[in-house]
Amino acid sequence: MNLHEYQGKEILESFGVRIQRGIVAHNAKEAVDAAKQLTAETGTGWHVIKAQVHAGGRGKGGGVKLAKNLKEVEEIAGEIIGMNLITPQTSAEGKKVHQVLVAEDVYYPGDSETSEFYMSVLLNRATGRNMIMYSTEGGMDIEEVAEKTPHLIFNEEIDPATGLMPFQARKIAFNLGLSGTAFKEMTKFVTALYKAYSESDASMFEINPVLKTSDDKIMAVDAKVSIDDNALFRRKKYAEMRDLREENAIEVEARAVGLNYVDLDGNVGCMVNGAGLAMATMDLIKMAGGEPANFLDVGGTADAKRVEEAFRIILKDDGVKAILINIFGGIVRCDRVAQGVVDAYRNMGDAMKVPIIVRLQGTNAELAKEIIDKSGLAVHSAVQFQEAADKVKEVLK
Amino acid sequence: MSVLVNKDSKIIVQGFTGSEGTFHAEQMIEYGTQVVGGVTPGKGGQEHLGRPVFNTVAEAVEKVGADTSIIFVPPAFAADAIMEAANAGIKVIITITEGIPIADMVKAADYIKHRDCRLIGPNCPGVITPGEAKVGIMPGFVFKKGTVGIVSKSGTLTYEAADQVVRQGLGITTAIGIGGDPIIGTTTKDAVELLINDPETEAVVMIGEIGGQLEADAAKWYKASGSKKPIIGFIAGETAPAGRTMGHAGAIVGGSDDTAQAKKKIMREHGIHVVDSPAEIGLKVKEVMGK
Numbered sequence: 067m068n069l070h071e072y073q074g075k076e077i078l079e080s081f082g083v084r085i086q087r088g089i090v091a092h093n094a095k096e097a098v099d100a101a102k103q104l105t106a107e108t109g110t111g112w113h114v115i116k117a118q119v120h121a122g123g124r125g126k127g128g129g130v131k132l133a134k135n136l137k138e139v140e141e142i143a144g145e146i147i148g149m150n151l152i153t154p155q156t157s158a159e160g161k162k163v164h165q166v167l168v169a170e171d172v173y174y175p176g177d178s179e180t181s182e183f184y185m186s187v188l189l190n191r192a193t194g195r196n197m198i199m200y201s202t203e204g205g206m207d208i209e210e211v212a213e214k215t216p217h218l219i220f221n222e223e224i225d226p227a228t229g230l231m232p233f234q235a236r237k238i239a240f241n242l243g244l245s246g247t248a249f250k251e252m253t254k255f256v257t258a259l260y261k262a263y264s265e266s267d268a269s270m271f272e273i274n275p276v277l278k279t280s281d282d283k284i285m286a287v288d289a290k291v292s293i294d295d296n297a298l299f300r301r302k303k304y305a306e307m308r309d310l311r312e313e314n315a316i317e318v319e320a321r322a323v324g325l326n327y328v329d330l331d332g333n334v335g336c337m338v339n340g341a342g343l344a345m346a347t348m349d350l351i352k353m354a355g356g357e358p359a360n361f362l363d364v365g366g367t368a369d370a371k372r373v374e375e376a377f378r379i380i381l382k383d384d385g386v387k388a389i390l391i392n393i394f395g396g397i398v399r400c401d402r403v404a405q406g407v408v409d410a411y412r413n414m415g416d417a418m419k420v421p422i423i424v425r426l427q428g429t430n431a432e433l434a435k436e437i438i439d440k441s442g443l444a445v446h447s448a449v450q451f452q453e454a455a456d457k458v459k460e461v462l463k
Numbered sequence: 464m465s466v467l468v469n470k471d472s473k474i475i476v477q478g479f480t481g482s483e484g485t486f487h488a489e490q491m492i493e494y495g496t497q498v499v500g501g502v503t504p505g506k507g508g509q510e511h512l513g514r515p516v517f518n519t520v521a522e523a524v525e526k527v528g529a530d531t532s533i534i535f536v537p538p539a540f541a542a543d544a545i546m547e548a549a550n551a552g553i554k555v556i557i558t559i560t561e562g563i564p565i566a567d568m569v570k571a572a573d574y575i576k577h578r579d580c581r582l583i584g585p586n587c588p589g590v591i592t593p594g595e596a597k598v599g600i601m602p603g604f605v606f607k608k609g610t611v612g613i614v615s616k617s618g619t620l621t622y623e624a625a626d627q628v629v630r631q632g633l634g635i636t637t638a639i640g641i642g643g644d645p646i647i648g649t650t651t652k653d654a655v656e657l658l659i660n661d662p663e664t665e666a667v668v669m670i671g672e673i674g675g676q677l678e679a680d681a682a683k684w685y686k687a688s689g690s691k692k693p694i695i696g697f698i699a700g701e702t703a704p705a706g707r708t709m710g711h712a713g714a715i716v717g718g719s720d721d722t723a724q725a726k727k728k729i730m731r732e733h734g735i736h737v738v739d740s741p742a743e744i745g746l747k748v749k750e751v752m753g754k
Contacts, residue, residue: 189569189645191713194569194572209718226570264566267565267566295712296563296565297564297565297566300539330702332702339619340617341672341709341710341711341714342615342616342617342619342620342621342670342672342699342711343618343619343620343623343699344709345699345709345710345714346623346697346699349701349741350740352701353740357702361709394619394623396600396602396622397600428626452740
């Protein structure tokens with residue numbers, strides 16, 4: 067589950083990580099009030115107005131701007147809130163901005179130069195351990211850094227038995243070229259950051275940039291935080307942070323009825339049991355000349371109620387011209403699934419407006435085909451995987 | 464021969480008396496699997512499905528000589544169950560549970576690394592050696608005995624592949640469902656290695672999906688091994704968009720090297736017979752083995 071910058075920062079701060087301070091605003095007036103309050107609390111003269119959407123590259127799309135006085139705060143906040151922010155990571159339509167973070171200016175001049183670093187904490191799948199990935203090249207697209215100057219990216223792997231050790235925090239601070247106060251501040255920052263990661267059930271932290279201020283403080287200026295979906299049951303406070311406006315509306319509905327659904331752009335909807343078979347079915351649709359309209363895993367209990375729910379979810383996408391049901395019945399018997407499909411189809415009435423191809427294989431597959439064929443409904447049946455692909459080709463003609 | 468489980472495996476079920484555990488233990492017993500008991504803390508001393516229930520895995524090892532465990536414990540407690548099995552001396556730990564928090568698995572994976580055991584899964588359908596032992600949730604009848612080994616991250620896609628292989632008049636030595644999570648105990652390479660080294664296995668079907676580097680690692684190991692046994696491969700998720708989790712927690716394209724296209728390319732470069740269509744796995748096995 068992804069969080070907004072302001073929510074991520076809230077979590078970091080609760081574990082003692084220094085952050086660039088800010089206050090969320092939902093309209094221009096709130097933004098001005100936030101700016102005044104922030105000036106009173108931090109002494110900041112200028113303010114940074116940052117769009118809060120789940121997408122990177124916000125600056126490039128005009129979603130992050132500096133305001134040098136309250137009038138500019140009002141103007142810029144008014145401009146950003148409500149806009150469709152288009153960044154390299156959003157779709158062409160962009161993402162609607164519902165709120166901004168009014169943040170303190172942390173690039174103030176002082177005794178030393180400011181510098182920016184990159185830091186993320188994530189799972190290294192190859193070793194099954196967490197690692198801190200960091201670089202002297204902060205504030206830039208890390209994938210670009212990895213491609214052009216891979217020697218400037220460092221990894222520090224954490225032993226699960228000990229957690230992050232002080233020598234590792236020191237190594238990171240040294241590798242980032244710091245000394246004196248900034249060095250000490252960085253070891254504190256890294257230590258707190260890893261504590262936050264391991265105690266919040268996060269699946270990813272990306273802090274870009276980590277800033278060394280002109281008075282040698284180390285702080286998170288941005289925060290991209292994801293929480294492990296599998297751990298939300300024990301992180302209720304974070305689960306409540308979910309912003310459904312940032313997610314696909316059909317996917318939100320599907321989740322509410324317990325269906326694992328991912329919305330795609332194609333013309334053939336699909337309903338499959340099992341994630342691997344579901345992906346394979348999407349691939350087969352493509353090979354048959356169609357484009358998958360979704361990923362949908364109905365799981366083990368494909369009864370009439372569940373099939374009907376899945377039908378309704380799939381049909382919310384207007385682009386769907388046909389639906390392919392692919393169930394490998396093992397412990398669940400195919401004849402039961404077939405009856406479920408027939409009942410669901412009948413219950414749908416006029417709402418069912420596209421051809422259906424049902425491929426049932428496994429226990430009682432032939433009996434299932436008979437049930438479908440005798441139902442008198444406009445449902446094409448198949449037993450072999452290839453047969454199903456051929457039928458998809460046929461109905462798309 | 465076979466790998467991991469056979470007719471002599473002494474199997475216990477962790478989460479024995481729960482609904483999932485009960486249902487699948489019944490199916491396993493019906494298949495002829497040697498289920499010697501189960502563990503449900505607090506229910507020790509009772510009998511369930513005609514088998515003894517123990518409070519701890521250690522007790523099951525001591526009293527009935529269990530050497531293999533299958534775990535149906537709910538996600539919040541599953542990592543603990545894995546570590547308990549490892550600590551008690553269980554050699555093969557098969558974890559069916561889906562949805563274990565990553566942080567828990569980081570700990571469990573590290574814990575078992577230092578012990579003499581093998582973890583399969585989590586989030587997997589289990590392992591079956593046809594005619595001998597079904598230690599999982601797969602439909603047993605699909606898997607006829609034969610000479611083809613199967614390694615797969617997915618459940619139903621494994622059944623699909625096995626069914627296609629059987630329809631070609633062939634059969635299965637052992638099918639290993641390794642699971643679709645980001646952290647799993649037995650990797651694609653580990654499972655392929657077991658099967659390639661099994662004298663009875665003449666060919667291996669390797670089914671992967673988007674995300675991670677497991678298939679590439681297996682392909683590299685295979686070529687370096689110099690083995691003459693053919694591997695037939697398929698990768699699911701060519702049409703999956705980047706950055707989205709497709710059902711399995713580990714099935715997510717993170718960069719350019721963990722797409723289906725990239726994996727298939729590296730597999731082909733390392734001598735694996737890759738099919739693009741999931742409907743052609745069986746045909747390809749037949750074709751390659753007939754040569």
